[in-house]
Amino acid sequence: MPQMNMIEAIRDALDVKMSQDSDVLVFGEDVGYFGGVFRATAGLQETHGLHRCFDTPISEGGIVGIAIGMAANGLRPVAEIQFADYIYPAYDQIASEAARLRYRSNGDFTAPITIRTPVGGGIYGGTTHSQSPEALFTHIAGLKTIIPSNPYDAKGMLIDAIEDNDPVLFLEPKRLYNGPFYGDPHAPAKTWRGHELGEVPSGHYTVPIGEARRLSKGEDVTILAYGTMVWVAQKVAEDMGLNADILDLRSLLPLDIDAIEKSVKKTGRCVILHEATRTSGFGAELSAQVQERCFYSLEAPIQRVTGWDTPYPHAQEWAYFPGPKRVGNALRKVMEG
Amino acid sequence: MPQMNMIEAIRDALDVKMSQDSDVLVFGEDVGYFGGVFRATAGLQETHGLHRCFDTPISEGGIVGIAIGMAANGLRPVAEIQFADYIYPAYDQIASEAARLRYRSNGDFTAPITIRTPVGGGIYGGTTHSQSPEALFTHIAGLKTIIPSNPYDAKGMLIDAIEDNDPVLFLEPKRLYNGPFYGDPHAPAKTWRGHELGEVPSGHYTVPIGEARRLSKGEDVTILAYGTMVWVAQKVAEDMGLNADILDLRSLLPLDIDAIEKSVKKTGRCVILHEATRTSGFGAELSAQVQERCFYSLEAPIQRVTGWDTPYPHAQEWAYFPGPKRVGNALRKVMEG
């Protein structure tokens, strides 16, 4: 089985779909000849042609705008936004247009686009290269928002996203591109080599949007996480010797609420993790739903461990990041509660 | 005491501030000579001059952009976005710029702007004249988001917003402009005339950002609402003969969590209302915080009554609106739970 890191897996997904389907086009800032600032599209222009993988002007609104028009005309565009922090100029095209085109035309026109964009901190990117804006998109009816945490899922979910007939926002935790990250910036960096989720089948396969992945099975506590925080959760739970049910949500909208509900009803305890700003983060929705569905099973208050309600600072990156210490404290608290 | 509807109260707040402080400018689409499509700025150009209340190009991003620059240069701009549904082209300027300017410059530059915009349904405005996007803004650190439910608060809060040294998003529930709305579109329309909150002092006063208003005191259940839903809550609770603690939150960020916590700890039951789409709506944050703080006092699951996870439809407006029936059901459920 080929070994891939997350960038390679993403590139492979694009390559597979571009080879299979001439309607798939890939574009964005620096994605053409250069192959993207994170190299996710490297080589695709050479393989598939200038007209299938190309550079765009620095205009996120324009990028999503043409994607919608192309999709309405039968293509399957995959657009890259260089950093999620720069997605806001495209917010109107995503929320008002891509997400609502099918609805407002009652199915007459549709916008099956995929938008890929790197999220999260951990690379000293400061306020404008570290954000996790998923909650701003899970509030938008008509859009799907997904976020893989490993190479295997990244490839399968991206292929599924491209084949989906609705617009999909595909978030890439940039700190995981080269390897799993367990939350300690001073520990030697791990790569995906040798990790079972770094084994990525060649060719076509999908990981269906809407299904959470269970990382570990346990009876003590449910941990809900996605993106970078998945690995932090795993490490902390292991180190604490907790018997934790860890769910890598992968798909935020649609959400695998059945899996969540089943788990919390079993464990009676729940900790929710995300890097994004706390207030109105996606953790709020998770907490609300767990509370609504599992109220009578809960033995302690649901805990959220999140980024602070400040912009993502540069030098204080690791004071901002919801690292192992804070996750551990929350777990202890929920176990005592 | 002068009687005013909510439009008049808003206009009066602008007039008071423009008279007091020549740094206050008012602008937006159609706000100048015409006085705004909802007439909130009618007469201000005539009174204060063309250069203090003027029309702008149809460019929400541009409107907020110049407001930031003006504010950085010492003015106190009050910008109108014609409908909140059209705020997305300005999303980047609000979230990346206005909200973060102070932080990224460590206080060297600031953006004390006020953005006024009508929200909510109830006027058959369909997908693009009915939205309640507050949750997309409460996730943004550095911004304040407030929403009055009556003329008295509208004036006092708007004055406080203009005087605030941070950017404030001031949401105006358009269905309340002319009178309180109790949720039944077929009932004869009420005006603010004769309502105690339609009595609006002339001159300067403030209603401080960050304080909830208690509508009614009760022991049975806490209802958290804001905007239009405040009046629906009041009517339903009354009709049901419930002894409800109803909080009109008014300020979403900052949030009066002390008042909320105190109330729920007393009642043990909580229902949260909003018009916005359910998933990742502000109700999720409210639910999460109540659960975190009042877990051991809760006697039933917190209920959310919200708009559905669809765009706001046109003909089905009243099927979408979280009206008295649904609010009543939730209250019954939480009382039984």
Add this chain to the structure above:
Amino acid sequence: MAKQSGSNKSRLYVPEPPFRPGDTPDYSHIAVPAAHTPPRPDPLCEAHETTPHATSLIRVLRFNGETQGDWAPEVSPELMRRALRDIAMTRAMDERMFTMQRQGKMSFYMKSTGEEAVSVGHALALQDTDMVFPTYRQQGILINRGASMKEMMCQCLSNSGDPLDGKSIPVLYSFKKHGFFSISGNLGTQLIQGVGWAMASAYKNSDEIASVFTGEGATAEGDFHYALNFASTYRAPCIINVVNNQWAISSFQGIAAGEGETFAARGTGYGLATLRVDGNDVLAVYAATKWAAERARRGGGATLIEHFTYRKSGHSTSDDPSKYRPENEPEVWPFGDPLERLKTHLIFIGEWDEERHAALLDECKGVVRETYKSAEAMGNLSGETKVNDFTMFEQVYEHALPHLDEQKRWFAQERD
């Protein structure tokens, strides 16, 4: 001439329209070029050869009924009578719907009165398979392309015959089968989508082009810039139309763009071909569109066309234009009425007469009346719309997601 309401004690310049309510509008300063219309270059010329066209005005129909100049298209009397009919029909429909809105039959309506020649002339010059990305004032395109007027009316009435199942407000039509893109309530957004559509067409080696519309007011949105810019970079086969009807709700065109340049001139700096056309002259609109469509189809890239016209009615049924402009301004507007001008021409060349004209207007009125009757039989907003409420949960996604199914169940339980 501009005067300033209120006192402007500062150096901040804020443009104002020449006339306000109470003024006697005098547009004698707007030169209506009589004979000199800029020459018609080859459609595959260099973009900059059309720079003069961005600041002059292409006209074909003189007020006396003659045609003139380079751009006069070779069109049959039949085609012109077709145009006349489409314009008259559009106007009759607008008239009726406006009245019905006033009677509470629908929530809202928007007329295109005075600017029908833009959509009708434009549509006549395109192929029916070309995709238009219209605003809410291009109903003339649907009339021209033979869309069902009953369906249009049902859409406005939000009734059981509404193809959009009541999801959208009136006038925001979607007719894929007629190459008419779903109209967005958000201004400007479709401009760049149309460019993307055109890029896809080029990518597929298809001959179809896109034609995108904006009002002059909405050119201030970022999407307009994206559209011009991407169209220039990728030489997208499309036409970008700015319908300059002088007003954006209550704002005159000087707010949208300043007072220095025309809207057509915006395109010059992007390296696009630019035409500015008398939008009340259906033959000029037709000719300019033909030129731009040929250019796009033959690989010459995009053209920006400014259609210079006038919005005779209020912005919508929610608007009262007498609040911000002189009541008689539409009458004194110096470019005449598109229907009258075409009629005058047809009579001038002996292909029409007053009697047939009166009959045409009657016929249109009749068709509209009968169609409206049958449409309203399917419901209206003040009575029983007969729209099934459950449709609101459909078409959010291709397949309903579990949480929407759940909400639909809640809705079912809670409604009775």
Add this chain to the structure above:
Amino acid sequence: MAKQSGSNKSRLYVPEPPFRPGDTPDYSHIAVPAAHTPPRPDPLCEAHETTPHATSLIRVLRFNGETQGDWAPEVSPELMRRALRDIAMTRAMDERMFTMQRQGKMSFYMKSTGEEAVSVGHALALQDTDMVFPTYRQQGILINRGASMKEMMCQCLSNSGDPLDGKSIPVLYSFKKHGFFSISGNLGTQLIQGVGWAMASAYKNSDEIASVFTGEGATAEGDFHYALNFASTYRAPCIINVVNNQWAISSFQGIAAGEGETFAARGTGYGLATLRVDGNDVLAVYAATKWAAERARRGGGATLIEHFTYRKSGHSTSDDPSKYRPENEPEVWPFGDPLERLKTHLIFIGEWDEERHAALLDECKGVVRETYKSAEAMGNLSGETKVNDFTMFEQVYEHALPHLDEQKRWFAQERD
């Protein structure tokens, strides 16, 4: 000349730069105008009188050291030596910081090498109270205005001397006291803010103008359109600068704007004055800025200036330009180096010599070295930054809100 990597079997046009790695770049087709520079009109001329300036190139310094043409400013040798020093100092600082980044002392750095004449020439022509809205490549303005280099370095090192308390990534300076607006990491956004700043200045009847910057790549953002449009409508007293350094990370300028027109030409259609200037010619930049500043200050409104230059280094320390352009392209770029060109002129007029030049470079290097040493003594990112972590909770709002206070408490409890 353009060739296409991969096969392009469709009609979708995608522009490509003339040369890629492995090619021998040949820019002989770019005409460097020797003597003919467009005439200098009165700064209060009509905007359209500058239309020719948008497509030609204002130059003052010939390669042989002579000055020439209408635009040659009257500047003293002192001022020119000041410019020379500012350019040399900026370059020396960039050099040092780049090296220190490579050694892990900071997370990131961005050089302005090759385009220092733009910021320095521009700043020299402004008043120190004029507010500039810079990008990350205008450090030359800070050097020129006498900002503390140590503070700049501490900002890049995110250490205890960082005036921004480590909140921002390196290079995103904020120096209000030097009329230098806080740089945003989001491209384009500041353009329209600068226009708003200028409108406020006009409103207050102040003489201060704003000068806003963008790279040519970021002109594709909506904010660029907003800036041009609002500047036109309200005749804002500002200068809009496009620094066209040919590259936007890996994209050549044809992606940003298509291949039809210059960036200066963008302004023509907005009714703005437009100048295009040799950005490697500090006297030309100075002269163009003086013109535009006078125009703005005297009520003539905004000018769009395209500074035609070349980005000699990589985009940032994270970039390797040899991946997408020939390695020697910076050397064969036909407009020379700004430092060399000014030096040649000063020597030509007898106000400079090789010895003094060598001494100047040494002096700059020395100043930079010493300053860096004292800056690094306050911490760096690879070692101990000495930034207090709690500062991350400050300046989110003027006064901390209760929820932030609470989070600060949590942070305090959880960190040990």
